[in-house]
Amino acid sequence: QLQLQESGSGLVKPSQTLSLTCAVSGGSISSGGYSWSWIRQPPGKGLEWIGYIYHSGSTYYNPSLKSRVTISVDRSKNQFSLKLSSVTAADTAVYYCAREEQQLVYAYWGQGTLVTVSS
Amino acid sequence: EIVMTQSPATLSVSPGERATLSCRASQSVSSNLAWYQQKPGQAPRLLIYGASTRATGIPARFSGSGSGTEFTLTISSLQSEDFAVYYCQQYNNWPPGRTFGGGTKVEIK
Numbered sequence: 142q143l144q145l146q147e148s149g150s151g152l153v154k155p156s157q158t159l160s161l162t163c164a165v166s167g168g169s170i171s172s173g174g175y176s177w178s179w180i181r182q183p184p185g186k187g188l189e190w191i192g193y194i195y196h197s198g199s200t201y202y203n204p205s206l207k208s209r210v211t212i213s214v215d216r217s218k219n220q221f222s223l224k225l226s227s228v229t230a231a232d233t234a235v236y237y238c239a240r241e242e243q244q245l246v247y248a249y250w251g252q253g254t255l256v257t258v259s260s
Numbered sequence: 261e262i263v264m265t266q267s268p269a270t271l272s273v274s275p276g277e278r279a280t281l282s283c284r285a286s287q288s289v290s291s292n293l294a295w296y297q298q299k300p301g302q303a304p305r306l307l308i309y310g311a312s313t314r315a316t317g318i319p320a321r322f323s324g325s326g327s328g329t330e331f332t333l334t335i336s337s338l339q340s341e342d343f344a345v346y347y348c349q350q351y352n353n354w355p356p357g358r359t360f361g362g363g364t365k366v367e368i369k
Contacts, residue, residue: 178358180360187347187360187361187362187363188296188298188304188347188349188360188363189360190349190357190358190359190360193358201356201357202357203357204261204357205261237303237304239303244309244310245292245351245358246294246306246309246315246349246351247294247296247304247306247349248306248315248316250303250304251303252303253303
């Protein structure tokens with residue numbers, strides 16, 4: 142059974158860079174046909190798609206976040222990462238990692254990790 | 261960017277009754293539409309993809325319909341465990357991004 146687990150700093154200062162990692166177990170991140178995504182949810186609000194990285198390594202980001210987002214893969218560790226620069230309070234959210242299936246939907250999610258932006 | 265609009269924001273339904281949730285896309289997404297259920301403190305759970313195909317393990321009381329810009333999720337007879345927030349998500353090929361609707365909260369009447 143595929144499992145995803147987010148980790149990283151839960152508190153980030155304004156203007157700094159948020160960094161999160163998603164560890165994948167029960168399957169290989171190098172398996173063809175899947176993409177690896179980040180999705181966030183501000184407290185009490187809806188879901189916002191951040192971006193994904195294909196198994197090939199190519200990426201696509203939400204246009205509203207594109208200038209600040211980087212998603213990368215570490216195949217040796219079977220994990221992928223999110224970096225979001227120049228954060229503000231508006232970036233406070235629960236951040237989820239998820240696998241995008243061949244049907245382009247999200248059947249597997251991490252449990253989510255709350256990141257708070259505050260000085 | 262494709263904008264997804266869900267209605268109503270909140271739906272009050274009695275257990276055993278039928279619930280009908282709507283999702284509208286700002287441009288055609290063909291049948292590239294999924295529905296998710298989210299309970300407090302949990303990650304979303306995939307219910308429906310391809311507008312009408314139930315995901316693995318999803319009860320038959322959940323059904324999806326629609327294509328193009330108008331979509332519906334129907335829960336035929338609400339069970340206690342179905343009270344949650346429901347999101348639609350488009351995954352059209354172009355533009356290649358993904359967007360979620362704002363959600364519909366199904367609450368006990």
